[in-house]
Amino acid sequence: MQEQLSQPGVLTFLPILYVAWADAILTPSEIEKIEERIKNESWLSELEKETLSSWLDPKNPPSPATLKEWLTVIKDNSDSINEGKRKSLADAGVEIANIGGDDNTRCSTPEACKALYEIEEALGVIGDESLDSLFDNEIANTPLTEISSFQEHELTKILDGDHADIIKKIKTILSDPTFSYVREVNKDTYREKVLEWCKHLANQGIGSLGYPKEFGGGGDIARYFTAMETLSYHDLSLVIKFGVQFGLFGMSIMLLGTKKHHRKYLEDAGSLKLPGCFAMTETGHGSNVRDIETTATFDPATNEFIIHTPNDDARKDYIGNAAKHGQKATVFAQLITKGQNYGVHAFVVSIRDNSGQTLPNIKIEDCGEKLGLNGVDNGRIWFDQVRIPAIDLLDQFASVDQNGNYTSPISSDSKRFFTMLGTLVGGRIGIPRAGLSAAKSALTIAIRYGNKRRQFGAAGKQETPLLDYKTHQRRLLPLLSNAFASHFALRYLTDRFLQQSEKDAREIEALAAGLKAWSTWNTSHTIQECREACGGKGYLAENRFAALKADTDIFTTFEGDNTVLMQLVAKSRLTDFKQEFHEINFFGIVKYIASQAATTILEKNPIATRRTDDEHLLDPEFHLAAFKYRERSILSSAARRLKNHLDEGMDSFEAFNQCQYHLVQLAFAYIEVVILEQFQLTLESMPEDDVKVAMVKVYNLFALSQIEKYKGWYLEADYIESAKSKAIRRLVNNLCQKVRFDAIGLVNAFDIPDQCLSAPIAVK
C-alpha cells in the first residue's frame, strides 16, 4: 500500500476515489467510464494504471483500513483542504501529487487536469456546494479516530459468538420505553420498578432460559448467562434481582433438588409467580458458609424439619428479595437428625404468603439503604422453630427417611458440602460477566467522550482531544484491552463450567473463583478510571458512572469475597503441585527440576533477558513463557515457605496466614496465565483480516501492560534486565497510541444500545 501511494499519478486520483468509495456511489457504468479514461491517459505510467484499476473492482472494494489510509494521505498533504480553500477534488488531487519530486509535475499538466475534471464531472460530485459539504462532514470535521481500521460489526460477531440471537433479543427488549431508567426515586418505588422489569423479562421467557424445557424453561444455561451479561448493560439492580430470582433461587432448586421439587417450583420460579430468595449468608459468617448456625432439625413425629435461628449472629443477612417480595427461600442450615449434625443442607421454606404477609414465627427486617443496588430489597431473616414438610429438603445429595435415617451417596460430610457448593459455582460466573458489561459501558462512555472533548492544545491550534494525551491513553486503553481479555476468559470459564465432570470440578471451581475476583476488581478499577477521565461530567448522574460505580462495588464482595477466593485459588494450585510430586514421586521431581532448568536455559540467559527488539517483545510465546514462569516460580516458593513453616511446627492455619500475601500473588499469576492463553487462542481462531490486525494490537497491549505491571517482580527474579524493562514501557506507550486510533471502533463493537448507555456525553 505504502508503495502504491508513492506513485504521483495514483495520488492525483486519491480525493476522487476516496469520495466515490466513502459514499459507495460507484455504479458499474461509472466504474467503466473511469477505467476507460484511465487506460487512455498517457501521463499515467502503466504501474499507476494498474493500481488505479485494482481499486475499482466492485467485488473487492477498498477496506475501511485502506480508506482510512487514503484519508490520512489526503489530509496530511493538502494544505488547501485543511484551510478550507479547495475548489474541487481534481484540484486537491493535483495538489497532493505535486508534493515532492520533479516527476510529479506531469500531474498538473492541462492534459491531466482535464482528465480529472471530466472524471469528477462524470461522477456527479462537481460543484462547490456538494464538495464543501462533503469535505466539511467527511474530512474537516470527522476525526480520523472515528473511522476504524476494521468492520466493527465483524468484531461484534466474534464477541457475541453463538449467542447473537439472544443478545439481540434482549437488546431489543431493553430498548423498549418500558425499560427507561428511573432516577431520583425513593427506594420503594425503585424496587417496584425493578420487580416490574423482571416480570417483563419473565414474560419474554428470559428468566427461565436455564431451566429444563419440561418445566417451561429454555433448557440452556449458557444462554441464561449470556442473558444476564446482556442485561447488565442496563440497570444493575435489575440484573441482581433477576439473578437472585432465576439464578440463585430457581437454580438452587434445580441443582440441589430432585424432580419432585422441579415439578413443584420451577415453572413458578421462572414465571416469577413465585418470588424467592437464596438464604445462605449469616451475619456472623459472611464468607464461612460451613460454620453457619441455622439449624434444620428433623422431627420424626410429624415428618418435618424445624428451621431455627439459634442466636442473633445466625440470622440470615443481606438476602436479596427478602425485604419485600420473596415468598419462598432456599435456606441453608445444619441438618440435624437423631441428635447428629450432618452439616449444611438446603431447604425450601415459605416466608410470606402469596398476599405478601410474613408468615408466623418468621421475622424479616429490611437491610435499608445501601451504597448501590437500591432497587434490590435485601433483608434479614430470623426463624423461630419454623416447621416445614420433610419433602422440602433439597435432596439431590442427601435424604432423610421418615424414621430420621440419613443417607447420602457421598459419605464424607466435607466432600458432600463442597460438592453441593460446587454446583452453585454458577453465581461466580454470572457476577463477573455482569461486571464486565458494566466495565464495557464505562469504557464506551469514557472513550467516546475522550475522543470528542478538547482541552488545551498547541498555541494557535484547535484544542486537543483528551484521548490524544498520553496520560489519557495510558489510563484508559490498557483497561480496554483488559475488557477484551476478560471477555474471552469468561466465555472460556462458562464453557468449562457447562461441560464439567467430577474430574475437573476442583479446577473449575478455582478457575471461577479466580476469574470472578480478577474480573470484578478489574471492573471496579475500570469504572473508577473512566469516571475520573470524564472529569466533572463523569460526576453527573445522567452520565451513568454514579450507578455503574455504586452498583458494581459489591461485586468484589458477594459470591465470595475476592481475597478469600484468591486464597482458594492458591490452595488449589498448591494441591496440584503436591499431587504432581505425590503421584509420580521421584520421577516427578526429577522431571520438575528438569523443566525448571529448561526454563532457565531457554529464557533466563543473558541474551533473552536483554532482548529489546519488537519481534521478541511482541511474540506471544515470549508473553506466555513470562506469565507461566511467574506463576511457576511463585508456586514453588510459596510451597517451600509453607513447608518450612509446617516443619517448624506451626499449625497449618497460621502457616497459611504467614504466606497469605504470597498466596494472593500466586492466584493472580495463575489466573493471568489462563486469561493470556484464552486471548491467544481466540486470536488463533480468527480469520486473517482487519479485525484480527486490530485485535492483535489490543492483545499485545494487554500482554505487555501486564508484564509491565509486574516489572518489579520480573527484575527481582532476573527474568528481564533494565533495558528490556524500559523497552517494554516504550512499547506499551506505542501500543496505546496505535490502539487509540481504533478505540472508537473497539467500543462501538461492544454494541451497547444507546438507550442503555443513555449518557449524554456518549450518545447523541
Add this chain to the structure above:
Amino acid sequence: MQEQLSQPGVLTFLPILYVAWADAILTPSEIEKIEERIKNESWLSELEKETLSSWLDPKNPPSPATLKEWLTVIKDNSDSINEGKRKSLADAGVEIANIGGDDNTRCSTPEACKALYEIEEALGVIGDESLDSLFDNEIANTPLTEISSFQEHELTKILDGDHADIIKKIKTILSDPTFSYVREVNKDTYREKVLEWCKHLANQGIGSLGYPKEFGGGGDIARYFTAMETLSYHDLSLVIKFGVQFGLFGMSIMLLGTKKHHRKYLEDAGSLKLPGCFAMTETGHGSNVRDIETTATFDPATNEFIIHTPNDDARKDYIGNAAKHGQKATVFAQLITKGQNYGVHAFVVSIRDNSGQTLPNIKIEDCGEKLGLNGVDNGRIWFDQVRIPAIDLLDQFASVDQNGNYTSPISSDSKRFFTMLGTLVGGRIGIPRAGLSAAKSALTIAIRYGNKRRQFGAAGKQETPLLDYKTHQRRLLPLLSNAFASHFALRYLTDRFLQQSEKDAREIEALAAGLKAWSTWNTSHTIQECREACGGKGYLAENRFAALKADTDIFTTFEGDNTVLMQLVAKSRLTDFKQEFHEINFFGIVKYIASQAATTILEKNPIATRRTDDEHLLDPEFHLAAFKYRERSILSSAARRLKNHLDEGMDSFEAFNQCQYHLVQLAFAYIEVVILEQFQLTLESMPEDDVKVAMVKVYNLFALSQIEKYKGWYLEADYIESAKSKAIRRLVNNLCQKVRFDAIGLVNAFDIPDQCLSAPIAVK
C-alpha cells in the same frame, strides 16, 4: 524490661501489679504497705526488690506500653487464666513464676504465697467475684490489640497542634443532635438541611474565621482550614457548601477585591445573610480557565460592565450554590475595554434577589443528581448582557477608570492571570484536608471492624479477627501510614501557604497542586480499600462508606483535575531545573554533575545496593536518599527527553505530550520527597516517648511501602538489587504486623466523634 521480666520474684507480683495499675487504684498508703512487705520478704532477691519498688512510684507510673507488656506475659504464661480456672491474683502470679527453671520454686513456698495473698487482700481486690469480672473484662475478653502502646490523647495533641481549641469546638457542635445525619431524603430536602447546618456554623462564627476582624471575621485563615478539615468528619455536602460560601465566594472577594468590596460584602458573606457562588468553570473549558469565554465589556456611557455568555459552551457550569440558594456570584470573565481584551478578571454579579427570584437576563439550570454531594445545589448560569456597576470589578490586581482606561500594577496579562489564580490556591488546601478527614473516618471504621470481626481460624479455636490476617494488614495499614504522612504534609503546606511571599509563590502553587492530587487520590484509594475490607457490612449505607466514597470521588477532579495538576508540578520542577543551569551556568552544570556523581558513589555501589540489614533499611537517611534519587533521576531524564524532542523541531505542546506519562511520574516523585521530609521533621520534633516509638513504626511503614511500590523503578535503575528488594518486602510485612498492635490506638488518636462516625460497626 525484658530482663526485669525474667526475674521469677518479679513475675510473681505481675498480676497484682497489673490489676492495681490498670485500675489506677494505688493510694499512697497502699503503696507504702506493699513496699514495706516486699522489703521484708527473704525469698525475693535484692534485684527483684529493686525492680518491684521502681514500679510503685506514683509519680512515674508504668506506661501503657509497659502495662501491655505485662499483660502479654500474664496471658502467655498462665494457662489457668486462659482457661477461666484462676482463683486469685496471687495464684496466677505463682503459676507464671513457676514456668521455667528450678530457681522459680522459691516463689511457690508457703512463705511467698502468704505474702502475695496478704498483699492482694490489702489491695481489696480479693475474692472470686471481683477477680472474675476483672479478668473477664480486662484480660479474657479484651484483645491485646485494643490496648495501645502509647497514650492516645498524646498523639491527638500532636495531630491537633495549636488548633486543639477550634477542633474541640467544632466537634462539640457536630455532636449536637441538630447535626444528626439525614438519610434517604430527596435532593431538595437534603439541600435545605445542608443550608441549615451552614447557618448554624455561621452563627457560631465558624464561617467567617478566615475574614479580617474588622469585618466580623476571626482573622485567622489557618483556623478556617482547620475548621473545614474538622467539619469533614461529618457530611461532606456540608463541607463543600461551607467551602463554596465562606471560602470560594467570600475569600475571592477578600483576596481579589479591595476595602470597598470587603465593607460591602464580607460580613454578610460570613453570616450567610448573602449566599454566594464562585462562577469560574465553564462547560467548554473545565480545566482551562485562561480560555474561558464569558465576557465583561466596559461601557463608559453608563460606567458599567456588561457580563455576557457568548455561546453555550461558555455557560458557567457546576457552580455550587447556584441551582438554589446563591444571590451573588464572583464571576470570572474576559475583561474588555476600549476594544481590548485584558484577560480573565473577577466581578461580583447579582444572580437572584433576596427573595430567591432569579434576576432578569440570567438563566440558571440545576445540574441535577450527581454521583455524590447531593446536598450541594450545583447549577449552570448563562448571562445575557447583564449590566453591573463598574465598582463590582474586584480590583486588587487591575482597575478600569470611568473612561475605560485599564491599569494594573502587573503589566503582563499572563503574569497577572497567574498571580490572581495564585491567591486562590487555598481551595487546593481545603480539599485535600477535607479528603484526609474522610479517609481517617474510613480507616477508623475499617480498622475497628477488622479488629472485632472474626472469620475462619485454626481448627478448634475461636475464629481469627480479620486484622490478624496478613492480607488484611497489607491492605489497610500502609494506608493508615499514608494518612499520617498526608496529615503532616498538608499541615506543612498550609503553613507555607500562609507565609508565602512573591518569591516562593510558584513553589507553593506547585506544592499545593501536587499535594492536592496525591492526597485526594490516596483518599479515594483508601476509602475503597476500607469499604472492601468491611465486606457486605461496608456496603450498607449506615456504615458510612457509601457517603464517604461518593462524596469524595470528585475531589480528584475539582479544584483542578489531578492529572492536569501533576503536570503543573512537573513543569514547575523543570523550570527549577532549567534555572539552576541558566543562573549559574557552567559552574552549575559542573556542580550538578558532581552532585550526581556523589550520589552514585555513595549509594549506587555494590555494597549499598545489596544491604539488607534492618539498621540500613530503617535508616531515615536511606529513605530520603532513595526518594530524592528517584526524583532527581526522573527530572533529569524528562528534561533530556524534552530537549531531544524540541531539538528535533517538535512544537513544545507536542513535546510535553510525548513525555506526559514521564512527567506525571516526576510529579509523584517530587511530592513524595516532600511528604517524607515532613514526616521525618515531625518525628524529629517529638519528645522521646511511647508516642514517638509508635509513630516511628508508622513512619517506617510509610517510607518502605513507598519504596516497595516503586521497586520496579529502583531495580531498573540499579539503585537496589534483588536481595534488597526482597528484604524490603519482608520488612513491610513485619512492620504491618507491628503497626497492627497499635492500629486501634492510632485510629482512636484521630479522635473522630462517635456521632460523626455513626457506623454501627465502628461505634457502640
